[in-house]
Amino acid sequence: MTRHLMPTMAWLAALSLPAAAGAAGTATNYSVDPQQSRLEFAGVQADAEFKGSFRKFGADIEFAPDALANSRFDVMIELKTVDTADKDRDTTIRGSDIFDVAHWPTAHYVTRSITKTAAGYSAVGALTLRGVTKDVPIDFQFTPAAAGAKLEGSAKLKRLDFGAGQGDWKSTEWVADAVKISFSLVLKPKT
Amino acid sequence: MPNQSSPARYGAVAQTFHWIIAALIVTQFVLATLADDLPIGAHKLALLARHKSFGMTVLMLAILRLLWRLKNPPPALPDHMSPLESKLARATHVAFYVLLFAMPLTGWMMSSAKSYSVSWFGWFTWPNLIGKNEAAFEFLRSTHDTLAGVLLTIAILHILAALKHHFWNKDNVLLRMMPFVNSERIKSEKR
Numbered sequence: 001m002t003r004h005l006m007p008t009m010a011w012l013a014a015l016s017l018p019a020a021a022g023a024a025g026t027a028t029n030y031s032v033d034p035q036q037s038r039l040e041f042a043g044v045q046a047d048a049e050f051k052g053s054f055r056k057f058g059a060d061i062e063f064a065p066d067a068l069a070n071s072r073f074d075v076m077i078e079l080k081t082v083d084t085a086d087k088d089r090d091t092t093i094r095g096s097d098i099f100d101v102a103h104w105p106t107a108h109y110v111t112r113s114i115t116k117t118a119a120g121y122s123a124v125g126a127l128t129l130r131g132v133t134k135d136v137p138i139d140f141q142f143t144p145a146a147a148g149a150k151l152e153g154s155a156k157l158k159r160l161d162f163g164a165g166q167g168d169w170k171s172t173e174w175v176a177d178a179v180k181i182s183f184s185l186v187l188k189p190k191t
Numbered sequence: 192m193p194n195q196s197s198p199a200r201y202g203a204v205a206q207t208f209h210w211i212i213a214a215l216i217v218t219q220f221v222l223a224t225l226a227d228d229l230p231i232g233a234h235k236l237a238l239l240a241r242h243k244s245f246g247m248t249v250l251m252l253a254i255l256r257l258l259w260r261l262k263n264p265p266p267a268l269p270d271h272m273s274p275l276e277s278k279l280a281r282a283t284h285v286a287f288y289v290l291l292f293a294m295p296l297t298g299w300m301m302s303s304a305k306s307y308s309v310s311w312f313g314w315f316t317w318p319n320l321i322g323k324n325e326a327a328f329e330f331l332r333s334t335h336d337t338l339a340g341v342l343l344t345i346a347i348l349h350i351l352a353a354l355k356h357h358f359w360n361k362d363n364v365l366l367r368m369m370p371f372v373n374s375e376r377i378k379s380e381k382r
Contacts, residue, residue, distance in 0.1 A: 046240035047310030085306040085323045088231050168233035174240060175233070 027062040027070040030148060030187035034058075037185040039077065043159070044176035045089075052084035052093075061151065061187055063142060068114045073123065077107040097166040098159075104130050111138075120153075129162040138181075148188040155181040196263045200367035205263065208256040209368060212291065215249050216342070219294075223339070243302060244312045250295035257288060269362045280352065283345050290342045296320075297335040304328035 040053040056078040063071040080101040082093050094101045111125035120141035127136040140153025158177045159165055169175060196202040201209070219242060226238040268277050302309045303319035304327040310316045321327060356364035366372050 045307070046236050046243075047313035048308035048316045050306065050308065088305075089307075092231060171233060174236045 025064060025067050027064040027067045027072070029190040030061040030063065031190050032057075032059045032061065033148075033186040033188055037183075039075075039183045039185075040181070042180045042182075044178070046174055050084055050089070052082055054078065055081035055083055057081075059185060061185070063114075063149075063151070063187075065116075065142060068116065068121075071111075071114045073109065073111045073125065075109040077109075079105060079107055079129075097169045098164050100130060109136070127157065127162070130164060132162045134161050136181075140183075145186075148186065151183070151185040151187055153183055157181065196265055198266050200266060200363070202263065203370070204259055205256075205265065206368060206370050208252060208259065210370070212249060212252055212256065215245050215252075216346070219245055219249070220339070220343070240310065243298065243309045246295045246298045247309060247311050247317060249291060250299075253288070253291035253295070256291070266367055269356075269360070269364060271360060271362065283349055283352070286341070286345050287349070290338060290345075293338055294335065294342060297331050297338060301328055301331040301335055304331055 034056075037059075038053060039057050040051060042049055042051050044050075054077050058076045060072075060074040063073075079099045080094055082090055082099065084090055084093065093099055096102070107127065107129040109125055109127045111123040114121055114123045116122075117139065120139065123138050123140065124135060125138065126133050134157075136155050136157045138153050138155040140151055143150040143152070157179055159175075159179050160170065160172070160177050165171075165175065165177075194203045196205050222238050222242040222245070226235050226242060229235040229238070268280060272280070299309055299317065300320045303321045304324045306319070306323045308316050308319055353365045353368075356362050357366070
């Protein structure tokens with residue numbers, strides 16, 4: 001039965017794809033307002049949550065609700081600008097056992113596909129951190145504003161998937177593997 | 192042994208508070224000393240996480256102990272003590288109670304000021320008492336250290352005094368805080 005269905009589904013998909021793409025206009029190119037945008041994370045250390053952010057990151061956002069096929073995020077994060085409100089912790093995170101910013105100064109995230117969901121949108125993209133590239137899905141909302149738009153969303157990842165935790169930090173007993181990411185970007189159309 | 196304290200001896204509840212808190216304080220000194228010698232890392236984090244959980248346990252027990260003490264006054268000091276000795280004994284005990292609160296509270300504030308929230312054995316996280324503040328952290332750390340020194344000093348004084356009462360004055364001051372000692376013996380030892 002599956003065999004019979006497969007060609008039919010492929011054919012349906014072939015029909016519907018151009019229809020969706022056909023309705024699509026072009027995605028708008030945005031840049032991020034660094035003053036008003038936030039890229040934050042939350043980890044668990046010694047059983048208690050701690051929050052951090054990256055003070056410096058850049059993003060090229062191409063997005064339009066009616067042009068998802070042409071929409072794309074490209075985010076570059078300067079890892080040494082990590083700020084967890086404690087210099088000891090920041091130094092440790094920048095160090096060779098966690099981010100190792102001396103060898104890998106940036107993290108890079110590029111989306112591959114963006115789809116509409118009930119709550120907003122969902123993107124599949126690849127995050128490169130410490131030389132390891134892995135898919136990290138994100139959920140986000142896009143709110144058009146007078147002079148651009150607002151992009152807010154979240155993601156979850158496991159730090160050890162990227163080797164962000166060597167030596168003693170490989171253990172998840174005192175620093176959890178799971179890290180929550182959240183972002184709030186103020187977008188301005190590129191001129 | 193009755194739960195309530197009697198004129199002759201401390202009751203089971205007061206004794207339990209005394210010995211559990213005493214054991215926790217010894218543990219606290221050991222954990223703090225071990226952690227102090229370690230460089231920043233997972234091992235130090237683990238020791239300090241335990242130190243904080245035990246410290247918050249002391250704080251909770253101190254509240255309960257004080258409430259119990261207000262309802263169940265301790266047995267009176269022996270008649271042979273001079274007014275100066277009695278005053279010194281009272282002052283030591285008041286200092287202990289002040290420290291039972293001051294040690295955990297300064298520790299808790301220290302953690303808050305450094306934005307390392309305090310968990311209680313991973314069961315829940317205590318709210319931060321103050322915001323991130325480097326200067327406050329340094330001040331609180333030296334206060335916590337100084338108070339630890341005071342606590343150690345009066346603990347030694349306390350132990351020496353108890354031994355002096357037992358072996359020199361041969362009164363019931365040590366025995367009335369001892370579990371597993373026959374009440375008849377305590378009465379016969381009373382002078």
